Amino acid sequence: MGLRPDEISALIKEQIKHFDDIIELKDVGTVMTVGDGVSLIHGLDNAMLGELLAFPNDVYGMVMNLDEDCVGAVLLGSESTIKEGDEVKRTGKIMEIPVGDEMLGRVVNPLGQAIDGNGEIITAHTRPIERVASGVMTRKSVDQPLQTGITSIDAIIPIGRGQRELIIGDRQTGKTAIAIDTILNQKDQDIYCVYVAIGQKNSTVAQIVEKLRKGGAMEYTTVVSASASELAPVQYIAPYAGCAIAEEWLDQGKDVLIVYDDLSKHAVAYRTVSLLLKRPPGREAYPGDVFYLHSRLLERACRLNEENGGGSITALPIIETQAGDISAYIPTNVISITDGQIFLQQELFNAGFRPAIDTGLSVSRVGSAAQIKAMKQVSGSLKLELAQYAEMQAFAQFGSDLDAATKATLDHGAKVREVLKQAQYSPRTVSTQVITLFALKYGFTKTLEVEQVAAFMDQLVEHINMTQRDIIDEINEQKAISADLEKRMKDVMSAFVTQFEKTQTKG
Numbered sequence: 001m002g003l004r005p006d007e008i009s010a011l012i013k014e015q016i017k018h019f020d021d022i023i024e025l026k027d028v029g030t031v032m033t034v035g036d037g038v039s040l041i042h043g044l045d046n047a048m049l050g051e052l053l054a055f056p057n058d059v060y061g062m063v064m065n066l067d068e069d070c071v072g073a074v075l076l077g078s079e080s081t082i083k084e085g086d087e088v089k090r091t092g093k094i095m096e097i098p099v100g101d102e103m104l105g106r107v108v109n110p111l112g113q114a115i116d117g118n119g120e121i122i123t124a125h126t127r128p129i130e131r132v133a134s135g136v137m138t139r140k141s142v143d144q145p146l147q148t149g150i151t152s153i154d155a156i157i158p159i160g161r162g163q164r165e166l167i168i169g170d171r172q173t174g175k176t177a178i179a180i181d182t183i184l185n186q187k188d189q190d191i192y193c194v195y196v197a198i199g200q201k202n203s204t205v206a207q208i209v210e211k212l213r214k215g216g217a218m219e220y221t222t223v224v225s226a227s228a229s230e231l232a233p234v235q236y237i238a239p240y241a242g243c244a245i246a247e248e249w250l251d252q253g254k255d256v257l258i259v260y261d262d263l264s265k266h267a268v269a270y271r272t273v274s275l276l277l278k279r280p281p282g283r284e285a286y287p288g289d290v291f292y293l294h295s296r297l298l299e300r301a302c303r304l305n306e307e308n309g310g311g312s313i314t315a316l317p318i319i320e321t322q323a324g325d326i327s328a329y330i331p332t333n334v335i336s337i338t339d340g341q342i343f344l345q346q347e348l349f350n351a352g353f354r355p356a357i358d359t360g361l362s363v364s365r366v367g368s369a370a371q372i373k374a375m376k377q378v379s380g381s382l383k384l385e386l387a388q389y390a391e392m393q394a395f396a397q398f399g400s401d402l403d404a405a406t407k408a409t410l411d412h413g414a415k416v417r418e419v420l421k422q423a424q425y426s427p428r429t430v431s432t433q434v435i436t437l438f439a440l441k442y443g444f445t446k447t448l449e450v451e452q453v454a455a456f457m458d459q460l461v462e463h464i465n466m467t468q469r470d471i472i473d474e475i476n477e478q479k480a481i482s483a484d485l486e487k488r489m490k491d492v493m494s495a496f497v498t499q500f501e502k503t504q505t506k507g
């Protein structure tokens, strides 16, 4: 960093002049350079990493580099009013964001300011955006399901409260759709949600907020948005700010779901900031600590034990891949940090299999610990059946003469896939999922054509809802299928199959 001699002598003269009040001097610095959202400041010897600095005209900056002779800070506001020689004051605080129930239903920027036009948000508390994740002794294992309302996830890749499950896939494969459906499905579940949009178009965020509002989900949701037009440092702090909002509820013993959409753009924002701060670039020009960037964020998701309030933060980070390459730098990093991933495939999406979840590559390391017993009873063999189907389908393309067993496996596999197809914004209740998977497991779809399966399942669920409420109540209350319930369900279903077939032949 080349300093001009006259500048140095001016600074030294200034220091000598104020020799007596040297302590105060250390809390006020001078802007040496400013540009590209980054400023180098001389004279802030006591500045802390992550500390908020006050620039003139109400612009704030955050300390990111502590060098020998200067401090590097990123600006969280417009740099156009800041010039060389300006005074910069330490605030002694690290960046904080307002938190509390007042944030529900609101759309805010990563600084906690409302951007939904519904007035200022006044909260009783604020929280630092960075916090050390809860320790080992305060945690408990994940054993309570977080229902997404999407059958393929709840049945095959179940998510538990306190888990970190990555949603990964190419662009336009339905990643956001899964996250939004999950938020919509938390209605009346006593779960608060935080949706963090990083580097997205403002119009996309507006559409999502509208969907959430229409679905009644904004009542328990806060949206934190750092759009594509925001400065890189603002995008960089967005997920930490969202997490701080969630942690306030966590400490009150509540269950919270947080979606980071998406962390690829977050990594890019961090890369921009790091390169501007002249940190050495590493692989793909990301700085060396890019792994720590996401691990310290996702580690804040947890399930606390009873002594610590028993709350949880479930995190659904989203990562966008290029041409399905999950072995790229950022995707592998985040895969290694999370407790499983939901992998979305472009081919499946284009073939009309939506949500386009590749059940072979998707896993949940918490697994069936996060499922109710009834779901375990009906979904145990699904993953295997789908794998067998995929394998046999590949073979069946070559031969026309198939034996009966292969034909049956193929037919069943096709029907399983049919049941797992689900439109956007139509989350299914647990009882609906259990009933449909029960019908599949016990072969009530055997006599039907694949094309009839979707209609059959819809009508079956409606029929049970209208005439056999006790079955639904029992699934919801007992959360298991007893021998007696199994018999009753089989009776109802076999009667319904006959009735369904009759209406079909008539039609």
Ligand SMILES: Nc1ncnc2c1ncn2[C@@H]1O[C@H](COP(=O)(O)OP(=O)(O)OP(=O)(O)O)[C@@H](O)[C@H]1O
Pocket: 169, 170, 171, 172, 173, 174, 175, 176, 177, 178, 320, 354, 355, 422, 423, 424
């Ligand atoms: N289950 C579904 N059924 C039908 N359409 C769907 C389904 N899921 C997503 N879509 C549609 O697919 C498109 C892409 O979805 P979405 O925006 O969620 O994908 P994305 O992967 O998050 O995209 P981006 O790369 O822009 O972030 C949208 O138009 C959405 O309506």
